[in-house]
Amino acid sequence: MPANRPRPAGRNGIYRFAVATFGVLFASMGYRFDVRGAEHLPAEGPGVLAGNHIGFLDFTFVGYAARERGRLVRFASKASVFEIPVVGWLMRAMRHIPVERRSGARAYRRCLDLVDEGELVGLFPEATISRSWRLKPFKRGAAGIAVNRRVPLIPVIVWGGHRVLTVDGRRSLRRRIPITIMVGPPLEAGPHETVDALNVRLRAAMDVLLDDAIDTYPDAPRSDDDRWWLPHDRGGTAPDVATAAELDRAAVARIGDIFE
Numbered sequence: 287m288p289a290n291r292p293r294p295a296g297r298n299g300i301y302r303f304a305v306a307t308f309g310v311l312f313a314s315m316g317y318r319f320d321v322r323g324a325e326h327l328p329a330e331g332p333g334v335l336a337g338n339h340i341g342f343l344d345f346t347f348v349g350y351a352a353r354e355r356g357r358l359v360r361f362a363s364k365a366s367v368f369e370i371p372v373v374g375w376l377m378r379a380m381r382h383i384p385v386e387r388r389s390g391a392r393a394y395r396r397c398l399d400l401v402d403e404g405e406l407v408g409l410f411p412e413a414t415i416s417r418s419w420r421l422k423p424f425k426r427g428a429a430g431i432a433v434n435r436r437v438p439l440i441p442v443i444v445w446g447g448h449r450v451l452t453v454d455g456r457r458s459l460r461r462r463i464p465i466t467i468m469v470g471p472p473l474e475a476g477p478h479e480t481v482d483a484l485n486v487r488l489r490a491a492m493d494v495l496l497d498d499a500i501d502t503y504p505d506a507p508r509s510d511d512d513r514w515w516l517p518h519d520r521g522g523t524a525p526d527v528a529t530a531a532e533l534d535r536a537a538v539a540r541i542g543d544i545f546e
Contacts, residue, residue, distance in 0.1 A: 301358050301380040308346050316462040318504070323469035324354040326440060332401040333438040333472065335359055336428040336488055338496060339410040340419050341448035348408055348442050351467045360400050361408040362393055383407070394427060401435045411488070414537055415453050418530035419517045421492060429485040438472035439484065441491045445499035449515050453537070456514065464504050468495045
């Protein structure tokens with residue numbers, strides 16, 4: 287693994303201000319955070335965070351967990367977000383990583399550079415939001431970086447955040463929504479382990495965390511109309527995995543993919 291280069295000064299002040307701002311917003315909504323396993327995040331040094339993708343605010347919730355360790359996470363996000371006035375400037379100032387629609391090669395190299403600087407890099411291996419709320423097949427980017435640079439690969443699961451803001455116009459201003467964030471033990475690539483093998487281990491670890499998060503979630507649907515946020519196999523009205531895959535493929539055709 288290349289020696290970690292010194293971290294550039296960057297604009298961490300802007301990032302920390304953004305974190306504080308989201309913290310105030312979350313507190314004003316009374317969100318009930320349950321962060322478990324934050325001790326698995328390195329207090330210093332590089333690593334790759336791999337999160338599930340169920341809502342538009344997943345990156346803020348993963349970042350919320352990381353703040354317990356005093357860390358800032360540099361997230362990969364689709365390039366179109368960086369084209370939005372003000373938002374794009376903020377994303378660059380916080381050193382997040384734009385991912386081009388047709389190729390993730392440049393973003394992948396940027397992730398490697400950040401890891402070499404001792405940063406935590408955050409990716410969502412599913413690439414797009416899962417409408418079944420279950421894990422979709424994983425892209426190889428997160429595992430590839432971990433194998434390439436021999437850094438910890440840390441699984442993270444968010445549950446409940448999709449009730450706040452997600453696809454298909456689902457959003458809620460309801461106060462006191464519980465949000466569970468579970469961080470699993472770091473996965474270390476074996477001496478001869480392939481990217482695909484580590485990717486399989488990552489998905490298995492995240493499956494276990496996701497089941498645990500659902501099993502221990504403190505809220506239940508208030509009515510049959512409110513069962514949309516539960517997976518089909520848990521009695522919810524979310525599409526089953528096969529149906530959701532068709533919907534996801536249609537969405538990918540519209541917005542592109544990352545880390546192919």
